Amino acid sequence: MENIIYQTLVTILIAAFTGYVTFRVQERRLKQELKTEFMAEKVAKKLLSEEKWKKRSFSEIKKRLGGFEDDELRKVLVRSGAVRFERNNGTEELWGLISKNKDEL
Numbered sequence: 001m002e003n004i005i006y007q008t009l010v011t012i013l014i015a016a017f018t019g020y021v022t023f024r025v026q027e028r029r030l031k032q033e034l035k036t037e038f039m040a041e042k043v044a045k046k047l048l049s050e051e052k053w054k055k056r057s058f059s060e061i062k063k064r065l066g067g068f069e070d071d072e073l074r075k076v077l078v079r080s081g082a083v084r085f086e087r088n089n090g091t092e093e094l095w096g097l098i099s100k101n102k103d104e105l
Helices: 002-049 058-064 070-079
Strands: 082-087 092-097
Touching (some): 058 070, 058 092, 070 082
Antiparallel strands (some): 082 092
16 A cells, blocks of 8 residues: 555656656747747837837838847737827838837727
């Protein structure tokens, strides 16, 4: 009877330890994979927070935040708190932070 209890406890401890190690490894891997996106969001927010501009053109943002496809960059902008505006009958795409453009929403 004691032997069965001992084996059960050892099995539980090994399973818990293995689960914990697996969790930590996966967490580290995921953080590394998403680091680029988190940094891109920070940069986008910083660009759009500049006092000089309420809005910036998509082409200017793309110049400074390279390495992303257009739609991927738009997703980064939305996650950073930006919204899209259009100028010149929809031919120019502008982006600005919601907090700086509340009057135009």
